[in-house]
Amino acid sequence: MKKALFTTLAMVIVTASLAACSGNGGSTETAKPSNNAGTSTNAPAVEEVIDPFAKFEQATEVSIGRGIDPNYKYDGNDIAEDNVYTRWLKDKYNIVVKHAWEAAQGDDYQQKVSLAISSNDIPDAMVVNETQLRQMVKAGQLADLKEVYDKYASPELKAVYDSNPGLLDGVTFDGKLYALPETTLPSAPMTWIRKDWLDKLGLEEPKSLQDLGNIAKAFIDNKMGGDNTIGIVGTQQGGSLSSNFLASTDHWYNFSPLFFANDAYPGIWVKDKDGNAVYGSTTEETKNALSMMRDWYASGILDKELGIRKSTAEVVASGQTGIFFGPWWAAYNIGDSMANDPNANWRPYAAPLNDAGQFNSNQATGSSYIVVSKNAKHPEAVIKMTSLHKWTKDEEYKTLTNGKEMTSQEVPLFLILGAGDQLEYAVDALRKVLTGEMKLDDVDDINYSWAYEMAGHVQAIKKEPFDNYDIQYFDQKADPGFFSHIYAHLNGGSTFVDADINWTRSIATAQTKTMESRWTNLKKLEDETFLKIIMGSVELSAFDEFVSKWKSQGGDKITEEVDALK
Amino acid sequence: MIPRSFAKHFYIMLIPGLLWLIFFNLYPMYGVVAAFKEYNPGLGLWRSPWIGLENFKYMFELDDSKIIFRNTVVIAFSKMIGNLIVPLVFALMLNEVKNRLFTRTVQTIVYLPHFLSWVIVGGMMLDIFAYNGPVNSLLSAMGVEPILFLANANAFPALIVGSDIWKEFGFNAIIFFAALTSINPEMYEAAAIDGASQWQRLIKITIPSIMPVAALLATLSLGNILNAGFDQVFTMYNPSVYSTGDIIDTWVYRAGLIDFQHGLATAVGLLKSVVGLVLITVSYTLAYRFANYRIF
Numbered sequence: 059m060k061k062a063l064f065t066t067l068a069m070v071i072v073t074a075s076l077a078a079c080s081g082n083g084g085s086t087e088t089a090k091p092s093n094n095a096g097t098s099t100n101a102p103a104v105e106e107v108i109d110p111f112a113k114f115e116q117a118t119e120v121s122i123g124r125g126i127d128p129n130y131k132y133d134g135n136d137i138a139e140d141n142v143y144t145r146w147l148k149d150k151y152n153i154v155v156k157h158a159w160e161a162a163q164g165d166d167y168q169q170k171v172s173l174a175i176s177s178n179d180i181p182d183a184m185v186v187n188e189t190q191l192r193q194m195v196k197a198g199q200l201a202d203l204k205e206v207y208d209k210y211a212s213p214e215l216k217a218v219y220d221s222n223p224g225l226l227d228g229v230t231f232d233g234k235l236y237a238l239p240e241t242t243l244p245s246a247p248m249t250w251i252r253k254d255w256l257d258k259l260g261l262e263e264p265k266s267l268q269d270l271g272n273i274a275k276a277f278i279d280n281k282m283g284g285d286n287t288i289g290i291v292g293t294q295q296g297g298s299l300s301s302n303f304l305a306s307t308d309h310w311y312n313f314s315p316l317f318f319a320n321d322a323y324p325g326i327w328v329k330d331k332d333g334n335a336v337y338g339s340t341t342e343e344t345k346n347a348l349s350m351m352r353d354w355y356a357s358g359i360l361d362k363e364l365g366i367r368k369s370t371a372e373v374v375a376s377g378q379t380g381i382f383f384g385p386w387w388a389a390y391n392i393g394d395s396m397a398n399d400p401n402a403n404w405r406p407y408a409a410p411l412n413d414a415g416q417f418n419s420n421q422a423t424g425s426s427y428i429v430v431s432k433n434a435k436h437p438e439a440v441i442k443m444t445s446l447h448k449w450t451k452d453e454e455y456k457t458l459t460n461g462k463e464m465t466s467q468e469v470p471l472f473l474i475l476g477a478g479d480q481l482e483y484a485v486d487a488l489r490k491v492l493t494g495e496m497k498l499d500d501v502d503d504i505n506y507s508w509a510y511e512m513a514g515h516v517q518a519i520k521k522e523p524f525d526n527y528d529i530q531y532f533d534q535k536a537d538p539g540f541f542s543h544i545y546a547h548l549n550g551g552s553t554f555v556d557a558d559i560n561w562t563r564s565i566a567t568a569q570t571k572t573m574e575s576r577w578t579n580l581k582k583l584e585d586e587t588f589l590k591i592i593m594g595s596v597e598l599s600a601f602d603e604f605v606s607k608w609k610s611q612g613g614d615k616i617t618e619e620v621d622a623l624k
Numbered sequence: 625m626i627p628r629s630f631a632k633h634f635y636i637m638l639i640p641g642l643l644w645l646i647f648f649n650l651y652p653m654y655g656v657v658a659a660f661k662e663y664n665p666g667l668g669l670w671r672s673p674w675i676g677l678e679n680f681k682y683m684f685e686l687d688d689s690k691i692i693f694r695n696t697v698v699i700a701f702s703k704m705i706g707n708l709i710v711p712l713v714f715a716l717m718l719n720e721v722k723n724r725l726f727t728r729t730v731q732t733i734v735y736l737p738h739f740l741s742w743v744i745v746g747g748m749m750l751d752i753f754a755y756n757g758p759v760n761s762l763l764s765a766m767g768v769e770p771i772l773f774l775a776n777a778n779a780f781p782a783l784i785v786g787s788d789i790w791k792e793f794g795f796n797a798i799i800f801f802a803a804l805t806s807i808n809p810e811m812y813e814a815a816a817i818d819g820a821s822q823w824q825r826l827i828k829i830t831i832p833s834i835m836p837v838a839a840l841l842a843t844l845s846l847g848n849i850l851n852a853g854f855d856q857v858f859t860m861y862n863p864s865v866y867s868t869g870d871i872i873d874t875w876v877y878r879a880g881l882i883d884f885q886h887g888l889a890t891a892v893g894l895l896k897s898v899v900g901l902v903l904i905t906v907s908y909t910l911a912y913r914f915a916n917y918r919i920f
Contacts, residue, residue: 172881178665193884197666286756295750295862362755366774366862368747575888578879579688582870585863593775593864611687 110212110445114152118439121158122470123174123184125167130467142459143468150454151446153439155470158182165296175199182434183471186237189304191427192568195231201432202234203441210438212445217505221477229427237427238444240473244481245385246419246559247301247309247318248406248550250392252380253528255282267319267350267410270381274359277380288379289359294370299588300324301420303564310384310391311370313351313360318418319410320347324588326420326564327620335565335621337613339584340605348601351592365589377402386481386550390542396529403529406550408557421563428471440471448475448507462539463511477505484509485551488516488544492524512547515540520548527552570619576612583608659894663886679891688875689892696871696896699781699852704845706789707796712838714793715800716830720822731801734794746859749787750774780865784857796841803837804830839911846907850900872896 126138136142139157147153158181161170171190174180180199194200219226222241229237249270255277256263264270274289281287292313293299300314302325317324323338324347330336338344354360361367361379373379375394382388386406395402408417428444430437447469466472477483483506490496491513503510518536527549534541569577587604590596609617654669659679661672683689714734721727737745753759753773760770773779807830815825854873861869872892880889912918 169881172884176665176881176884176886178668189884193665197664199666362770362772363775365864366750366772368750368754574883575682575885578875578883578885578888579686581883582688582863582866582878586866589775589862589864593772595775595777595864 108209110210110215110442111151113150114439117148117152117154118436119154119156120183120434120436120439120443120470121156121181123167123171123181124157124160124470125163125185125466126160127163127467130465132467133462136468138467141468143464144470146455146458147443147446147470151442153443155443180431182436183428183430183440185426185471185473186429187305187426188568191229191237191429194429195236199432200236201430201434201437202236203238203430203437204233204235206438206441207235207238210441210445214448214504215441215445215475218448218475218477221505223478237429238441238473240426241475241478241480242422242425244554245309245387245422246408246417246554246557246561247312247314247383247385248388248553248557249315249409250382250384250388250404250406252277252282252402253405254401254403255380258282263405263407264409265411265415267316270410271354271359274381275357278358282380283378286378288361288373290354290381290383291361291364291367291370291373291379292383293365294367295365297365297370298325298585299365299592302326303566304569310388311382313364313383314420315383315410316351316354317344317347318420319412320344320350321412321418322347323420323562323564324584326562327566327617328562329565329624335617335624337608337617337620339588340608340613345598345601348588348591349598352594352598355592356594360592364592386554387546389546389550393542396534401529404549405528406553408553408559416560417557418560418562421561426473428473443471444473444475447472463543476508480506480508481547481551482555484512484547485555487513488520488547489524489552491516492520512540512543516544516548519544565624566620570616570623572612572615572619576616579611580608580613580616583611656890656894656897658886659891661887663890665886675887679887680895682888683891683895688870691867692870692872692875692892693899695781695868696850696852696873698868699784699857699871700849702781702785703788703852704842704848706785707792708838708842708845710789710793711796712800712834715797715804716826718797719801719804719830720826731794731797735798736794737791738795740791742853742855742859745787745791746856749783749860753783774860775862775864777865777868780861780869784853784860784869787860788853788856799837799841800834803834807833843907843911847900847904849903849907850896 124138132138132141138160139155144155147155159170159174161167168187168190171184171186174184175190175193175197178197178199180194186194218241225239225241226235229235229239249264251264251273253263256273259276259280259282261273261276262269264273270290277283278287278289292311294311298305298312300312300317301309320343322341322343324344326338327335328338328341330341351360355362355364361370361373367373370382371391371394374382374392375398377395377399384391384406388406389404392402392404395404411417428440430440434440483502487496487501487506487509491498491501498510498513501510501513515537519533519541521531521533523531529545529549532541532545583604587596587600591598591600658669658672660674660676661669662675662678663669664672718727718730751757755770755772759773764770771779773783811829811833812825815829820828850872852871852873854871854877857869857871857874858877861874876889876893879885879892
């Protein structure tokens with residue numbers, strides 16, 4: 059009863075705030091964009107020429123659901139709903155962004171989105187994940203964006219999607235375009251290690267699993283992080299042990315690399331040696347990985363509180379541990395650690411390798427999507443916002459924002475958009491601009507505008523030697539607005555770009571029919587068994603029981619369905 | 625007999641409670657039809673296709689259903705008993721202390737945790753029972769190996785029940801304090817003159833006098849027999865304690881809001897309500913028969 063109350067209360071709040079927002083939406087008339095931008099295309103006369111960057115004639119309201127970082131500090135009195143960026147949108151383009159609701163980024167936001175979908179009470183637009191997108195398509199809650207996209211998307215936006223083949227096809231169902239997908243930045247989990255600790259102990263960077271285990275042991279034995287030094291940290295309470303096919307980009311703070319280095323791919327569908335689909339969590343390789351992790355846990359290498367720790371970020375920041383797993387962009391999130399200890403020199407390594415010396419990773423499939431409700435009055439405004447977010451950064455904009463790069467906290471409906479090879483290009487451009495091999499003007503600011511922005515700041519931040527990305531060779535004070543970007547791209551991005559990665563892609567990237575009803579149960583079985591095996595509360599043989607149970611409780615049927623997909 | 629005009633006040637005072645009941649308990653009830661449908665949010669509750677008892681059939685096939693029902697009953701029942709006895713004993717003990725300043729201070733302090741949300745208290749519990757937390761420091765000082773309480777399936781329900789009692793006993797004791805102050809002091813005076821000891825006065829006067837209140841509270845709390853406390857368990861559990869800690873509400877949350885299995889989640893929730901109704905009816909009858917207590 060308490061739960062029902064909780065849910066109802068949440069729904070009531072959502073409804074009330076939605077009503078409040080739609081209540082003052084005065085502009086009922088469809089805003090017509092001015093078509094004075096007379097580009098000389100030889101389009102037929104009947105078709106109106108639309109300037110994707112034109113101002114709406116009337117205030118055009120878009121209600122959104124918004125994820126907020128509670129710790130983010132805005133300039134002055136700015137808030138998420140009213141800041142430099144949203145005022146610019148309003149003054150220059152007449153786009154008024156209203157928040158139907160706000161929730162803290164991460165689980166809270168996802169929960170709120172799911173609640174909105176389930177209660178069919180969705181704002182004009184929001185950013186959702188793949189499972190939510192599919193649920194919304196199935197429920198018929200979304201607007202077909204095909205027409206507005208063709209008409210209103212800027213040439214640059216279209217170029218981005220054209221350079222990422224298959225991205226728009228992935229969100230086109232029955233010929234209808236239901237979302238604007240993020241151009242996923244490729245990501246593989248790397249091993250992040252305190253290099254200052256390695257140097258102090260005179261240790262080499264890790265290659266094999268064995269090396270990694272020894273380093274963790276050395277850190278603990280030498281009390282590098284105090285009496286309670288933790289070897290390797292990862293999954294926290296509510297998190298998962300590894301990424302899976304429904305959240306394939308989820309590589310931050312879990313133990314995926316320990317599985318990958320054992321050639322195990324839990325959570326995704328792979329091919330066995332006969333070419334048949336098999337669920338990675340049920341393979342012999344996964345059992346081996348679990349057996350190894352069980353030993354590591356028993357000998358204290360892995361965090362004793364894995365899976366129940368309140369916050370992994372907390373122990374990373376406090377300097378209690380020297381090893382975690384994360385993607386290249388994890389460099390953005392180690393600022394607290396560096397603030398607590400200026401010597402903290404976190405470096406990523408494309409390790410551990412498997413027995414054959416390969417660095418394995420599963421391949422990310424889905425990420426974030428902007429979706430528009432079928433009841434939205436101005437889907438074109440959403441398209442325009444997406445175009446604006448990335449392009450038309452004129453002088454006026456630069457003065458307004460004071461040169462600060464706007465983040466997802468200022469920009470509503472923030473989506474990472476760029477050419478398919480944006481990360482490679484950015485890292486390459488930064489390196490070459492540093493060494494003088496490339497001039498700033500030679501950086502392609504049309505297709506890789508972000509790389510161009512960063513290249514303009516890199517020289518003030520990166521000190522010599524240019525090919526050493528240890529923290530002491532960065533000037534953190536010179537250009538604080540860009541330091542974290544440059545540091546993340548050079549320290550994290552470069553290692554990732556240079557790594558030779560053996561990718562494995564899941565055969566299925568969304569739930570099949572049987573999964574829809576059985577997955578909660580099967581997932582629970584898996585999570586519980588794996589965690590218990592690692593923590594030693596059940597024998598390793600529990601894995602075989604898990605496999606047979608998993609198969610009989612619907613797993614076999616699901617595998618058949620997945621096999622048909624390949 | 626209360627005069628009619630005066631009785632009006634009672635009806636007016638009833639309104640907020642009734643409104644709450646209608647909006648939060650009766651109104652959402654129509655949602656149970658989702659248990660018999662393949663719910664599609666886009667079509668809405670009424671236009672979603674009927675699938676009969678499909679959801680229930682699947683629910684009974686699942687091993688999970690038995691486990692989560694058992695966990696829910698075990699945790700909720702232990703909480704019920706604990707939340708009755710601990711505040712009662714506490715109130716009786718504090719009642720014997722004559723220093724009013726002391727009793728007032730203690731009362732205020734012990735009921736404070738009631739006003740903290742489980743998100744906060746749950747976080748505190750995670751810290752207190754952490755591997756390097758205060759409890760384990762104490763144990764290791766006594767030469768005991770550190771224990772991972774929160775990953776221990778045997779310890780977890782005790783932890784849930786214990787922390788719930790710790791959080792609520794001060795608040796629950798308020799009703800007992802009220803009952804204790806309403807006992808006629810003349811009885812104590814008379815007993816004292818007759819030479820009854822402190823202990824005899826407690827056994828013969830205090831306890832019998834507040835028994836009806838205790839019976840009332842016990843009966844009322846039976847309505848919560850299947851509420852093991854979603855917010856508490858959710859902030860404290862993890863997969864390694866699913867076998868004893870996963871309750872109906874957390875399971876329904878994962879099935880309904882994470883995996884969008886609305887029908888199944890509703891079916892499980894409905895079964896919970898049905899079992900709850902039966903239990904309440906039975907306990908109400910029992911309360912009438914043995915304690916002569918009636919609500920209607």
